[in-house]
């Protein structure tokens with residue numbers, strides 16, 4: 163895929179909840195290999211937009227195009243199988259499984275085309291999957307902790323685990339919903355380093371994030387939402403200097 167190729171195209175999406183326009187006239191292009199941040203104050207529509215992109219919420223009008231194909235109307239698992247992987251704000255892990263098993267489950271799902279409830283019974287014979295899971299755990303900095311039960315991990319390590327669970331699926335588009343929410347500054351900086359490493363590999367990412375340090379450290383492009391509308395879209399420098407953005411969102415933080 164060429165560098166200028168559009169991986170994700172949100173085409174004139176509208177979504178209302180009752181009388182509230184959560185998203186209006188949303189047009190967005192995410193280019194291959196870039197990290198695209200979506201920012202905006204509480205209630206701006208960021209999560210709704212992400213949910214529209216992964217098929218959890220159907221837009222009232224408009225379309226989402228992934229890699230040239232319309233994905234609006236597809237089920238979340240179908241969109242996931244196309245390579246759109248989302249990491250949630252609250253880690254969605256299997257607390258009673260070991261961290262190695264947590265990463266093996268999505269690896270099986272990716273390989274077999276579906277989530278299998280009996281996957282765990284077949285773990286012992288699946289050396290390839292195990293090795294791949296170990297690779298990604300080491301990649302996110304959890305090497306050597308394979309047999310720990312996921313519930314026992316710190317909050318920061320749970321987020322790392324979820325990143326490994328996403329990476330093992332080889333995302334063609336990685337969507338990260340507040341990857342540093344609730345983290346200490348130390349864990350936030352470690353996560354920035356990890357996301358920077360992923361970025362250097364050329365993976366296309368969309369990040370929703372409140373922490374401006376994270377946004378300005380990682381984003382190639384920033385879209386700013388306020389009250390369901392895009393009020394700015396551009397490079398970090400363009401967005402930082404945009405008076406509308408300063409008024410609506412950044413306020414005195416920069």
Ligand SMILES: Nc1ncnc2c1ncn2[C@@H]1O[C@H](COP(=O)(O)OP(=O)(O)OP(=O)(O)O)[C@@H](O)[C@H]1O
Pocket residue numbers: 179182184202203204205206207208209210211
């Ligand atoms: N299922 C729903 N039913 C009714 N209203 C909803 C629903 N989901 C979101 N909304 C409303 O839509 C608007 C946008 O919400 P959304 O969660 O997308 O914003 P956000 O930018 O992600 O906010 P935050 O940063 O607080 O997570 C808000 O006013 C919210 O109350």
